[in-house]
Amino acid sequence: MADYNVILDAGDVDGGVINVVVEIPTGSSNKIEWNRELGVFELDRIDPAIFAKPCNYGFIPQTLDEDGDELDALIITDQPLTTGLYLKAKVIGVMKFVDDGEVDDKIVVVPADDRNNANAINTLADLPKRMIEQLEYHFNHYKDLKKPGTTVVESWEDAEEAKVVIKKSIQRWNDK
Numbered sequence: 001m002a003d004y005n006v007i008l009d010a011g012d013v014d015g016g017v018i019n020v021v022v023e024i025p026t027g028s029s030n031k032i033e034w035n036r037e038l039g040v041f042e043l044d045r046i047d048p049a050i051f052a053k054p055c056n057y058g059f060i061p062q063t064l065d066e067d068g069d070e071l072d073a074l075i076i077t078d079q080p081l082t083t084g085l086y087l088k089a090k091v092i093g094v095m096k097f098v099d100d101g102e103v104d105d106k107i108v109v110v111p112a113d114d115r116n117n118a119n120a121i122n123t124l125a126d127l128p129k130r131m132i133e134q135l136e137y138h139f140n141h142y143k144d145l146k147k148p149g150t151t152v153v154e155s156w157e158d159a160e161e162a163k164v165v166i167k168k169s170i171q172r173w174n175d176k
Contacts, residue, residue, distance in 0.1 A: 003039040005061050005062055009061060013166050017088050018060055019089075020088075021059055021084070021086050024057040024058070027053065030043055031044040036070070041084060048145060051141075060072075060169070065103065066104070071105070089111060090112045090122070091159045091163060092121060094107050097151070100150045105165050123158065140153050
């Protein structure tokens, strides 16, 4: 398997099209994570089925969030994407998120070339309101059975704020 942090960088952050690697497909309750030390995907845990991911979940190569992991991405598509798939993704916003007291922001993206919806999603406002509500509910509650009250969605911000978060994460990666 290729080491995504070697063969890919974060992409064209200023242009709003970044590189993203899928870890968890929509609908999965398997918590699959990229292990950068081993260069493999690993099953971290199996969550209860009621906490299955409401969207594809992945990471941006050559970034580090404040929690020490690669910066997370919420990948909005009509169908699940496969673990290990890489895509060019359009940045549409950021979910400001705190997990157990640590900043763990999630960059919200859509495929850069989505002909199924005529590339109609360009901002968070283009997503159905119900989808935002479901994402927020999921991330506010997915640890409730084990560690209730430890996750908080603080806010939803636009693509420009998302780019700031990505650039800070690239700087952390470069400084490591």
